[in-house]
Amino acid sequence: MNSRVVEQTKIRRRSPCFTCAVRDSSFCNALIRGDEQPSDEEPSESQAQLKQVHQTIRARQNIYRARDETEDVHVICNGWAFRFVQLAEGRRQILSFLLPGDFESSASIFKSHRPFSIQALTDVHYCKFNRVDMQTRITEQPHVLKELARFWGDEQDCADHAIASLGQQSAEARISGLIIMLMERLRARGMAHNSSFSFPLRQQHIADAVGLTPVHVSRVIGQFHMAGIVRIAQRQIEILDETGLRRIANAR
Amino acid sequence: MNSRVVEQTKIRRRSPCFTCAVRDSSFCNALIRGDEQPSDEEPSESQAQLKQVHQTIRARQNIYRARDETEDVHVICNGWAFRFVQLAEGRRQILSFLLPGDFESSASIFKSHRPFSIQALTDVHYCKFNRVDMQTRITEQPHVLKELARFWGDEQDCADHAIASLGQQSAEARISGLIIMLMERLRARGMAHNSSFSFPLRQQHIADAVGLTPVHVSRVIGQFHMAGIVRIAQRQIEILDETGLRRIANAR
DNA sequence: CGCTCGTTTGACTGGTGTCAAGCGCAGTGG
DNA sequence: CCACTGCGCTTGACACCAGTCAAACGAGCG
Numbered sequence: 001m002n003s004r005v006v007e008q009t010k011i012r013r014r015s016p017c018f019t020c021a022v023r024d025s026s027f028c029n030a031l032i033r034g035d036e037q038p039s040d041e042e043p044s045e046s047q048a049q050l051k052q053v054h055q056t057i058r059a060r061q062n063i064y065r066a067r068d069e070t071e072d073v074h075v076i077c078n079g080w081a082f083r084f085v086q087l088a089e090g091r092r093q094i095l096s097f098l099l100p101g102d103f104e105s106s107a108s109i110f111k112s113h114r115p116f117s118i119q120a121l122t123d124v125h126y127c128k129f130n131r132v133d134m135q136t137r138i139t140e141q142p143h144v145l146k147e148l149a150r151f152w153g154d155e156q157d158c159a160d161h162a163i164a165s166l167g168q169q170s171a172e173a174r175i176s177g178l179i180i181m182l183m184e185r186l187r188a189r190g191m192a193h194n195s196s197f198s199f200p201l202r203q204q205h206i207a208d209a210v211g212l213t214p215v216h217v218s219r220v221i222g223q224f225h226m227a228g229i230v231r232i233a234q235r236q237i238e239i240l241d242e243t244g245l246r247r248i249a250n251a252r
Numbered sequence: 253m254n255s256r257v258v259e260q261t262k263i264r265r266r267s268p269c270f271t272c273a274v275r276d277s278s279f280c281n282a283l284i285r286g287d288e289q290p291s292d293e294e295p296s297e298s299q300a301q302l303k304q305v306h307q308t309i310r311a312r313q314n315i316y317r318a319r320d321e322t323e324d325v326h327v328i329c330n331g332w333a334f335r336f337v338q339l340a341e342g343r344r345q346i347l348s349f350l351l352p353g354d355f356e357s358s359a360s361i362f363k364s365h366r367p368f369s370i371q372a373l374t375d376v377h378y379c380k381f382n383r384v385d386m387q388t389r390i391t392e393q394p395h396v397l398k399e400l401a402r403f404w405g406d407e408q409d410c411a412d413h414a415i416a417s418l419g420q421q422s423a424e425a426r427i428s429g430l431i432i433m434l435m436e437r438l439r440a441r442g443m444a445h446n447s448s449f450s451f452p453l454r455q456q457h458i459a460d461a462v463g464l465t466p467v468h469v470s471r472v473i474g475q476f477h478m479a480g481i482v483r484i485a486q487r488q489i490e491i492l493d494e495t496g497l498r499r500i501a502n503a504r
Numbered sequence: 505c506g507c508t509c510g511t512t513t514g515a516c517t518g519g520t521g522t523c524a525a526g527c528g529c530a531g532t533g534g
Numbered sequence: 535c536c537a538c539t540g541c542g543c544t545t546g547a548c549a550c551c552a553g554t555c556a557a558a559c560g561a562g563c564g
Contacts, residue, residue: 088504091420095412105408110398139397145391146362152404156411159412160368162415166415166463202541202542203543215520215523219544222544467554470511
C-alpha cells in the first residue's frame with residue numbers, strides 16, 4: 001500500500017498532523033486527506049476550507065465546559081482526557097475516556113453545546129476543527145460520512161457496554177472490564193507493548209467511571225495485585241494474567 | 253402552517269404512514285417526505301427508491317436478535333419495544349425503550365449487525381426500511397442528515413444520562429428518573445394527558461433497565477404508592493405529585 | 505376450578521459506602 | 535540538608551442499601 005505516501009503529500013508538512021502517531025486510525029485522517037477516489041476535482045479548494053487549530057492544555061484543566069456555546073469540535077492528538085458530567089455534592093460520572101485520535105464525541109459535530117464537560121487527564125495536545133466546515137465536508141464527501149458512521153457506531157457500542165456493566169456487574173468485573181477496554185483501545189493504536197502500557201488514571205478516575213468509591217476501588221485493585229493479575233505503579237500498568245482478568249470481567 | 257397538507261400529498265394514501273399518530277415528530281417524516289425545499293427536481297423518483305415494509309409482532313417476540321445480519325432498519329410505529337443485551341445466568345440489561353416514532357438506533361443505519369437485541373414489550377406495529385436505500389437518501393439529501401444528527405445527539409444524551417444514573421444514583425432516584433423520562437418522551441408525542449399515561453412495563457422491565465432486582469423495584473414503587481407520588485394500575489400510571497417525583501429523581 | 509404470571513412481603517445476607525486514621529512520596533521552602 | 539505540606543493510596547471498623555430466598559396473594563384466563 002502506498003496510500004500512506006499519498007496522504008502525506010496532502011497534509012501540509014508544517015502541520016502537527018504530519019507527524020501524528022495515530023493518524024492512520026483516527027477520523028482526522030479521513031477528514032484531512034480529502035476524497036479518497038483519485039479524481040480531477042481540485043482537492044486543494046475544500047482543503048483550504050477546513051480550519052484547524054492546535055492547542056496544548058495542562059492536566060486537570062477543562063477543554064470544554066458543559067453547556068458552553070462553541071464553534072469547535074475537539075480531537076485529542078496526544079495524552080488522555082475524559083468526558084464527564086458533574087453532579088450534586090461533588091459527585092461526577094465519567095462517561096468515556098478520550099485517547100489520542102478520539103473525537104470528543106461524534107454527535108458534537110452537529111450541536112453547538114453539549115451537556116457534558118471534557119477535562120484533560122494528562123497534559124493534552126488537541127486540535128479544534130470548525131464545526132460548520134466539518135459539516136460541509138461530511139455532506140460533500142460521502143466517504144467521510146461513512147467513516148464518521150463507523151466511529152459513531154463504536155461510540156454507541158461503548159456506551160451500551162458501559163450501561164450493561166454499571167447495571168449488572170460487580171465491582172471487580174467493572175474495574176477489570178475498564179482495564180481491558182483501555183488495553184484494547186491502546187493496542188489498536190499501537191500504544192501498548194507486551195501487556196504493559198501507560199496508565200495515568202488515579203483511583204478516583206476509576207471510581208468515577210465505574211460508579212464506585214475510591215476506597216472500594218483501592219480494595220479491589222489491592223486484590224488484583226495480591227492475586228498477581230495486574231501491577232500498577234508509576235502511572236504504568238502491566239497485565240500479568242490477561243486470561244484471569246478477562247475471566248473476572250466476564251463474570252457477574 | 254400548511255406544510256402538513258403538503259406532506260400528506262407526498263405520502264401515498266394507501267400507506268399506514270398516512271395515518272401515523274407521531275409522524276410529525278419522527279424521523280420517518282424527514283425520510284419519506286423528500287426534500288423540504290420546493291424544488292423542480294422530480295421527487296417521485298427518489299421516493300420510489302425508499303422501500304418500506306410494515307409489520308406487526310406480538311408482545312414478548314423479538315424484532316431483532318443480536319448479531320444477526322439484516323438489510324433492514326426498524327422504526328416503531330405503534331406500541332412499545334426495548335433494546336437490550338442478554339447476559340449470563342438469565343440477566344439482561346435494557347439499554348433503551350423504543351416508543352412510537354423511534355428508530356431502533358440511528359447507528360443501525362450504517363451497520364448490518366448490532367450487538368443488542370430488540371423485543372416488543374406490547375404488541376408492536378413497526379416498519380422496516382432498507383438500509384442501503386436509507387444511506388443513499390441521507391447522502392443525497394443534506395436536510396435528512398441534519399435531522400438524523402438531531403436524533404443521534406438525543407440518543408447520546410439519553411445514553412449518557414443512563415450511565416450517570418446507574419453510576420451515581422440510588423434506587424429511588426433511578427426509578428423516578430426512568431418514569432420522568434418516559435413521561436417527557438410521551439408528552440412530546442402527545443401521548444400523555446393530565447399526568448396519566450399508558451405504562452405497559454412489568455416491574456421486571458424496570459429492574460432490568462435501572463439495574464435492580466424486581467423485588468427491590470416492588471419495594472420502591474410500594475413506597476411511592478404510599479407517599480402518594482404515583483399510582484400504577486392496569487398498565488396505566490398516574491403522576492400524583494410531579495414535583496415530589498422530580499425531587500427524588502434529582503437527589504442522590 | 506386451577507392454572508400461570510406478576511406482585512408483595514418478611515427474614516436474612518452480603519456487597520459497597522462511610523468515616524477516620526495513617527503511610528509514602530514528591531514538591532517546596534527554609 | 536531537613537521540616538512541612540498536600541496528594542494519592544491503603545486499611546480498619548462499622549453502617550446500610552440492595553440482593554437472595556421463600557412464601558403467599560390476587561388477577562386474569564382457559
